[in-house]
Amino acid sequence: MRLEPVANPSLARLLGFPAVALALTVLIGSALAMTAGADPFATLGLILRGAAGSQFALLETLNRATPLIFTGLAVAVAFRARLWNIGAEAQLYAGAVMTVLLGTGALGWPSGLLWPAMAGAAMLTGALVLLGPAILKVRFGVDEVVTTLLFNFVVLLFVSMLLEGPLKDPMGMGWPQSPRLVPEARLPRIVEGLRLHWGFALGLIAAVLVWLIQTRTTLGYEMRAVGLNRQAAEFAGIPVGRVILKTALLSGGLAALAGFSEVAGLKGNLTLDISPGFGYTGIIVAMLALLHPLGVVVTAIFVAGVFVGADSMSRAAGVPTYIANIMLATALLTMVLAIQLSRFRVKWG
Amino acid sequence: MAEILDILLSASFWAAVIRIASPLIFATMGELICERAGVLNLGIEGIMVAGAFAGWMAVYFGLGLWTGVAVAMGAGMLFGLLHATLTVPFGLSQHVVGLGITLLATAAAYFAYRLALPRVTTPPRIEAFQPLPIPYLSDLPIIGHALFTQTPLTYLAFALVGAVSLILYRTPLGLAVRAAGENPAAVEAQGLSVTAIRMGAVMVGSGLMAVGGAFLTMSAFNSFFFEMINGRGWICIALVVFGAWMPGKALLGAVLFGIFDAFQIRLQQTALGADIPYQVFLMLPFLLSILALVVMSRRAAVPAALMVPYSKGER
Numbered sequence: 001m002r003l004e005p006v007a008n009p010s011l012a013r014l015l016g017f018p019a020v021a022l023a024l025t026v027l028i029g030s031a032l033a034m035t036a037g038a039d040p041f042a043t044l045g046l047i048l049r050g051a052a053g054s055q056f057a058l059l060e061t062l063n064r065a066t067p068l069i070f071t072g073l074a075v076a077v078a079f080r081a082r083l084w085n086i087g088a089e090a091q092l093y094a095g096a097v098m099t100v101l102l103g104t105g106a107l108g109w110p111s112g113l114l115w116p117a118m119a120g121a122a123m124l125t126g127a128l129v130l131l132g133p134a135i136l137k138v139r140f141g142v143d144e145v146v147t148t149l150l151f152n153f154v155v156l157l158f159v160s161m162l163l164e165g166p167l168k169d170p171m172g173m174g175w176p177q178s179p180r181l182v183p184e185a186r187l188p189r190i191v192e193g194l195r196l197h198w199g200f201a202l203g204l205i206a207a208v209l210v211w212l213i214q215t216r217t218t219l220g221y222e223m224r225a226v227g228l229n230r231q232a233a234e235f236a237g238i239p240v241g242r243v244i245l246k247t248a249l250l251s252g253g254l255a256a257l258a259g260f261s262e263v264a265g266l267k268g269n270l271t272l273d274i275s276p277g278f279g280y281t282g283i284i285v286a287m288l289a290l291l292h293p294l295g296v297v298v299t300a301i302f303v304a305g306v307f308v309g310a311d312s313m314s315r316a317a318g319v320p321t322y323i324a325n326i327m328l329a330t331a332l333l334t335m336v337l338a339i340q341l342s343r344f345r346v347k348w349g
Numbered sequence: 350m351a352e353i354l355d356i357l358l359s360a361s362f363w364a365a366v367i368r369i370a371s372p373l374i375f376a377t378m379g380e381l382i383c384e385r386a387g388v389l390n391l392g393i394e395g396i397m398v399a400g401a402f403a404g405w406m407a408v409y410f411g412l413g414l415w416t417g418v419a420v421a422m423g424a425g426m427l428f429g430l431l432h433a434t435l436t437v438p439f440g441l442s443q444h445v446v447g448l449g450i451t452l453l454a455t456a457a458a459y460f461a462y463r464l465a466l467p468r469v470t471t472p473p474r475i476e477a478f479q480p481l482p483i484p485y486l487s488d489l490p491i492i493g494h495a496l497f498t499q500t501p502l503t504y505l506a507f508a509l510v511g512a513v514s515l516i517l518y519r520t521p522l523g524l525a526v527r528a529a530g531e532n533p534a535a536v537e538a539q540g541l542s543v544t545a546i547r548m549g550a551v552m553v554g555s556g557l558m559a560v561g562g563a564f565l566t567m568s569a570f571n572s573f574f575f576e577m578i579n580g581r582g583w584i585c586i587a588l589v590v591f592g593a594w595m596p597g598k599a600l601l602g603a604v605l606f607g608i609f610d611a612f613q614i615r616l617q618q619t620a621l622g623a624d625i626p627y628q629v630f631l632m633l634p635f636l637l638s639i640l641a642l643v644v645m646s647r648r649a650a651v652p653a654a655l656m657v658p659y660s661k662g663e664r
Binding site for chain 1: 391431435438439440441442444445446448449450452453455456457459460463464467544579580583584586587590626628629631632635636638639642643646647660661
């Protein structure tokens, strides 16, 4: 078989294949629910209700979406320039550590100064974590996929070491957790009484800013050019190496904001399980959004909804919660295939 | 110093080296075959989880050990087929598909585990592969115990390296696989199908990765834990680069890694190790892998068409 580009894909073609992909995902979810001995319609209904069935559920979904917006943006920015940053998990933890270092009383500043200081320092730390693999890529040609993946383990062990050593909460009853942030360091709720913190709003702002950078600045243009065709970009006089390093700084910084927002907004302290793989899930979020920064917000909420919904369904119907991961992996694989099929026609023989 | 020497001279140390290296050898050979044919398989981590689970589960439900290995291999090949279908004929991003497969295979294994054993807190054990001392050779001092008192799967791992070398460099099939990774147009000109070769390589390679995972649940240990693979798949990808895409050198890398890992475990228990947080020791294998990548990248012989989808009639 061969793939032939479709010159002017029709609207039916552009929407039809992704719709089939989504249907396939739901179908597989139903089949899994049935193997677990549950009624598929009831299961999907419970997932939907658990994700968006009440004000509480919806806010829970938006809270879960917040770190995913940041890691999704981090991945989208990097992948657009073909920098394969699989290390958002490490950058998230780096940002979280910095937030704890500054937010537990080291600086006696008012909130107005403390928040930007913590966010800025977190971004810088995350950026530096990705800068290492990016330099290795540009300077020595070391594949960043493997280095960023391996760094995730190194950073997580480092955080574990900190939480059992210098960062350990003396009042924590021996648990490996950091002390709590001072009240001035905590991000308040957007609306008093509703369980949603300013981290979510920061995520929306970040998405718009990234979109502006990508569409309105020279750097954005250069990042796209490097991603589309590195040789051509080089030929056109774009400093490819430097663009990749700048992309790495931006991407690492965005992922670190997820750590900042989780610690300062949601949890109030740092534990080793603050991210159940938000860094990796960011890849699904970014791919489903076709790497578009504003799309990331939508897909982050969708992905968060599947997780929150599956958690609540699992408690009610007894279907293992890993059904969410299977459905999202299916959505990822079928969606990239659908996008390809909407742009190319399959010719047999 | 005397402590370190004691460690290096003990037979149990070298036995541990080989035991640690064995699953890595299977998975590294699997990844090497995929990459030699031009396909980067980032599904490795998840496929190892799936293999570890499938083989163990099969034995738990009463099948024989070797049947369990076959079940693991079959599970791996199934995920390999999915990977290959998406990346080879459809030419999708090997990065994205590979990570997607890792997610899918891991989640599928965990889902199936929870489904099969809903209420267990400690995973049940199976009767795993037992050491099979080779007559006479196992009586040699130190290396006799280390090399020739291992389980049959370990012997298979070492034999596999020879077989992969032989097939890659001495048979027309191996030539076709290597050519598919270097110059696919030339393969097509010979009247062979690049698609078929690449898909076959990815399926076989994925099957071997799964056996690597199964080694952990069926030979090194005797039950299945979440997070059991714990980055071993990613380390194997680094080992392929370290071995410059050659089976023999990759084997050397896996054994070196085994030496290092077994050494750090024993160092933790010495007086020196008591002063250093254990996380530092656990970090070292990952840092070492990164260092190896940096050192080797200068003279790496990357297959020219690695990660380049092939489309017939295009140039």
